[in-house]
Amino acid sequence: MSSTATDTAHGDGHGHDAHAPSGWDDPHGHGGHGAHDAHGHAEPHWLIKYFWSTDHKIIGMQYLFTGMFMALIGGFAVYVFRMQLAFPGMSVPFYGRVTATDYNALVTTHGSVMIFWVAMPVLIAALGNYLIPLMIGCDDMVFPRLNRLSYQLFLISAIVLIYSFFVDGGAFGGAWTAYPPLSAKAEYNLTPTGAPLWLFAVALEFAAFLLGGINFVTTVMNSRAKGMKMFDVPIVVWMIIIASILFMASVGPLIAGAVMLMFDQTIGTGFFDPNKGGDPVLWQHLFWFFGHPEVYVVLLPAMGIVAEVITTFSRKKLFAYKSVLYTAVGTGGLSFFVWAHHQFIAGIDPRMANIFSVTTLLISIPVAEMVFVYIATLFGGSIRLTTPMLWALAFIAEFLLGGVTGIFLGASGADIYFHDTYFVIAHFHYTFFPIAFIASFAALTYWFPKMFGRYMNDTWGKVHFWISIISFNCIFIPLFLLGARGDHRRIYDYTHFPDLMKSGMQDLRILATLSLVVLLVTQVIFLVNFFYSMVKGKKAEQNPWKANTLEWQCPSPPPHGNFPDGLPTVHRGPYEFSHPDRQEDYWPQNAS
Amino acid sequence: MIDTYVPNGSSFAGDIDHVILVITAITGFWFFLAEAVLFYLIIKYGEQEGVRAKYVAGEDPKEKRWVAWPHYITLLFDIYIIFAAISVWQDVKQTMPQADETVRVIAQQWAWTFVHPGADGKLDTPDDIRVVDELHVVKGKTYHFELQSRDVLHSFSIPIFRLKQDIIPGRTVRGWFKPTLTGGYDIQCTEICGIGHGIMPARIIVETPEDHAAWVLALTPTQAAITPSEQPTQLGGMP
Ligand code: HEM
Ligand SMILES: [Cu+2]
Ligand SMILES: [Cu+2]
Numbered sequence: 001m002s003s004t005a006t007d008t009a010h011g012d013g014h015g016h017d018a019h020a021p022s023g024w025d026d027p028h029g030h031g032g033h034g035a036h037d038a039h040g041h042a043e044p045h046w047l048i049k050y051f052w053s054t055d056h057k058i059i060g061m062q063y064l065f066t067g068m069f070m071a072l073i074g075g076f077a078v079y080v081f082r083m084q085l086a087f088p089g090m091s092v093p094f095y096g097r098v099t100a101t102d103y104n105a106l107v108t109t110h111g112s113v114m115i116f117w118v119a120m121p122v123l124i125a126a127l128g129n130y131l132i133p134l135m136i137g138c139d140d141m142v143f144p145r146l147n148r149l150s151y152q153l154f155l156i157s158a159i160v161l162i163y164s165f166f167v168d169g170g171a172f173g174g175a176w177t178a179y180p181p182l183s184a185k186a187e188y189n190l191t192p193t194g195a196p197l198w199l200f201a202v203a204l205e206f207a208a209f210l211l212g213g214i215n216f217v218t219t220v221m222n223s224r225a226k227g228m229k230m231f232d233v234p235i236v237v238w239m240i241i242i243a244s245i246l247f248m249a250s251v252g253p254l255i256a257g258a259v260m261l262m263f264d265q266t267i268g269t270g271f272f273d274p275n276k277g278g279d280p281v282l283w284q285h286l287f288w289f290f291g292h293p294e295v296y297v298v299l300l301p302a303m304g305i306v307a308e309v310i311t312t313f314s315r316k317k318l319f320a321y322k323s324v325l326y327t328a329v330g331t332g333g334l335s336f337f338v339w340a341h342h343q344f345i346a347g348i349d350p351r352m353a354n355i356f357s358v359t360t361l362l363i364s365i366p367v368a369e370m371v372f373v374y375i376a377t378l379f380g381g382s383i384r385l386t387t388p389m390l391w392a393l394a395f396i397a398e399f400l401l402g403g404v405t406g407i408f409l410g411a412s413g414a415d416i417y418f419h420d421t422y423f424v425i426a427h428f429h430y431t432f433f434p435i436a437f438i439a440s441f442a443a444l445t446y447w448f449p450k451m452f453g454r455y456m457n458d459t460w461g462k463v464h465f466w467i468s469i470i471s472f473n474c475i476f477i478p479l480f481l482l483g484a485r486g487d488h489r490r491i492y493d494y495t496h497f498p499d500l501m502k503s504g505m506q507d508l509r510i511l512a513t514l515s516l517v518v519l520l521v522t523q524v525i526f527l528v529n530f531f532y533s534m535v536k537g538k539k540a541e542q543n544p545w546k547a548n549t550l551e552w553q554c555p556s557p558p559p560h561g562n563f564p565d566g567l568p569t570v571h572r573g574p575y576e577f578s579h580p581d582r583q584e585d586y587w588p589q590n591a592s
Numbered sequence: 593m594i595d596t597y598v599p600n601g602s603s604f605a606g607d608i609d610h611v612i613l614v615i616t617a618i619t620g621f622w623f624f625l626a627e628a629v630l631f632y633l634i635i636k637y638g639e640q641e642g643v644r645a646k647y648v649a650g651e652d653p654k655e656k657r658w659v660a661w662p663h664y665i666t667l668l669f670d671i672y673i674i675f676a677a678i679s680v681w682q683d684v685k686q687t688m689p690q691a692d693e694t695v696r697v698i699a700q701q702w703a704w705t706f707v708h709p710g711a712d713g714k715l716d717t718p719d720d721i722r723v724v725d726e727l728h729v730v731k732g733k734t735y736h737f738e739l740q741s742r743d744v745l746h747s748f749s750i751p752i753f754r755l756k757q758d759i760i761p762g763r764t765v766r767g768w769f770k771p772t773l774t775g776g777y778d779i780q781c782t783e784i785c786g787i788g789h790g791i792m793p794a795r796i797i798v799e800t801p802e803d804h805a806a807w808v809l810a811l812t813p814t815q816a817a818i819t820p821s822e823q824p825t826q827l828g829g830m831p
Pocket of ligand 2 (some may be wrong): 186291295338341342
C-alpha cells in the first residue's frame, strides 16, 4: 500500500483526522494511516487479525459468518418442529421425540434467531460494515473500536442464547414476542433460567446494534468521499442508514420494557402482573412499538440491495431515485404509527383498532411505491439474468405476495379471523424470507467477487436459486390455505382438534414439511459453492459487473485501507448506466 | 370463500367472509397485474446483442405518472377496504346487541371452564352449570360472554363464528355472538399459554332450544362443578 498516496487523500480532510490517534493501542486498527507507518507493515498474528480487528471488512465478515452459523441453528429448529407437525409423535431423525416443552422452545428459538441473529446481523451489520466505507469511498468506520465492541457483544449474546438450551428447565418457550405473564413467571413458563437468559441475550444484542447504528450514521455523515453529495449516495447505504435510525428510535421503549420484565422475572416486581397492579398489555405496546418498525429495519436494507442489483444488471438508472428515498423515509416514519395492528383483539379499546387499521392500510402505499419503482426500472433495460439478478427479481415477485396479504391482516374486521393463524405466519414469511434470505443471497452472490476476489459458480448458483424458490413457495402456499381453514399458531399437535383434521389438512402440513426439508438440504449447494469458490473460484477482476459505485473501483478484495491509490473523488450519482454521452454503458462515480 | 371449508356459523361470520372476499378480489387483481408486468418486462427487455438500455431518470412528471397513477388507484381501493373492514369491526367488537343470555368463560393453564346460566337464565345463581371444555349454546339466541383468566393470556377463538378475543388475567373481557348453525365445533386457544397450549381444545355445542332444554334439565339438580371423565389438565402425549 502506498502510504504517501493515502496520506495525501487524507489531507482532503473528510473528517478522518478526528480519530487519527486511535492507532496506538490497536494492533491493526486503521486510525490515521500515519499510525501505520509507525507499526511498519508487519502482519499481525492471524488470531489478532481475524478476532481482534477493527477493520470494517473483517468485522463485516465476522457478523456474516456468525449470522450464517445462527441460520443453521434456526433452520435446524424449524426442521424439528415441522417434522412433529407433519408426523405427530414420530422420532425425528437427528433429534428424537419432540415433547410439548421442546416444541415451544424450538418455535421460540426459531423466531428469535431468524430475526435477531440472522436478518439483523447479515443485512445490517455485515453488509453495513462491509459496504458503507467502500461505497462512500473512505478507509474505515469513524469509530473502529466501537465497531469491534459491537461485534463482541453480539457474539456474547449469541453464546448466551445457545447456552440457555443447556440450563435447568431448558430454553425459553414463550414465543419470540414473550408476552407476560407467561414470560414473567417461572411458575407459568417452567423455564426459570431459560426465560431470563433469553431476555438478557436479546437485550445484549440490541446494545450491539445500537453501537453499530451510531457508527453507521456518523460515518456516512462525516466520511463521504470528496464530491459525494446526499443524492450521490447509493440507495443501499441510504437504506441501511434509515434502518439504523429507525432501530435506534424504536428500541428504547423495548429496552425499558425488557428491564421491567427482567425485574418481574428475577426480583418479583409486578410491572406486568395484574395481581400487583401491573398490566400485561403494556408489554405488548412496548414490544410492538419496536416490533413493527423492526420489520422495516430489515426490509429497507433488503430493498437497497435489490436496487443495486437490478440497476447493474438491467444497465438502467434507478427510476426516480429521490422518490425511493422519500418513500423509504415516509415508510419509516409511518411505521411508528401502526404497531397496534398486532393487538386488534388483544383487549385494547376496540375504537383504537379503527385508527390503526387506517394507518396500516396507508403504509401499503409507500411500500407499493418502492415495488412499482423497481418494476419501472426494468422498463427499457438490457436485462442479464445472472444469479444475483435472479435473486433480486425473485425478491420483488415474492415480496409482493407478502405485501398484499398484509392488507388482510391490517383490515381489522378480517383480522378477527386471521389473527394468530397460519395465515399470519405465511404473510410474514412472504416478507421475511425474501428479506432475510432472498435479498441476502442476492447480496452475497453480487458482492462475492469483491469480498473474496473470486467468482462463485454460476450454474450451481442457479440450481440453488430455482430449487430454493420453488420449495419456498411449496412451504408457504399450503400455510396460507391452512390458516384460512383455521389452523392456529404455536400448536404442537393438531390431532386434538377434529375440525383441523378434516380432509386434506394433514396432507397440506406434510407438503409444507417436505418442501422445507428440500429447502434446507438445498442450502448445502450454496454453502459448498460459497466456501469452495472462496479458495478455488475463478479469479475476479476489480469491477466484474461493470458497476458504477465506489466499492467496484478498488481492488478485489480491497486491502486494508480500501483505496490504495488514494481515496476517490466523486463526480456523479451511482446509477449512470447507458448514458447517451458515453461509449461504455456504465460510468463509475469517480471517473472523470 | 372461507365458508367452503369452515362453515359460516354466526350472525356476523358472513360479513367477515365478505370483507375477506372483497380484499381478495382487490389485492388479487393488483398482485396478478404487478406480477404480469414484472414478467413481461423481464422477457421483453432481455439482453440483446447491440441493443442499449434506455436512459430514463424517472424524475420527469411525464415518466413518474407510470407509478403515480397506480398509486392513486391503490389509495382509492385502500379507502374502500378500510370502510368495509371498519364497519364489520364495529358490529362485532364495538356494539353489544341485547343479550338473551350470558355465559362466562374461564381459561387457565390448560383447560376451559364454561359457566352456563342454567334454567333461570342468570349467572351467579345456584343452578349455574359449570362444564369443563364444552360450551353449550342455543341456535338463534344472542349471547354475551365474559372472559376471565386464572393465570396467563389465553385467547377465545371459535373459527366457525369467525370470533376471536384475547383473555387477560385481572380483567373481564366482554363480547357477543349469535350462533346460526347447530352441531359441535372446535373452540381454540389462540394465544400461547405455556407448554400445554397445543393441547387445550374445547368444543362448542350449538343446539336447538329443545335439545338445550333437555341438556340443562339433565344437569340442573347436580353439584356445582361437573368433571367429565377425561381430565383435561393431563397433558396427552407427554412422557
Ligand atoms: C404492506 C405491508 C404490510 C402490512 C399491511 C402488514 C400487516 C401486518 C399485520 C396487520 C400483522 C398482524 C397480523 C396479526 O397478528 O393478526 C402483521 C404481522 C406480521 N408482519 Fe406484516 N405487514 C406488512 C409488511 C410486513 C413486512 C415488510 C414484514 C417483515 C419485514 C412483516 C412482518 C410481519 C411479522 C413478523 C408479523 C407477525 C408477528 C407475530 O405475530 O409474530 N410485515 N403484518
Ligand atoms: Cu406490524
Ligand atoms: Cu393457549
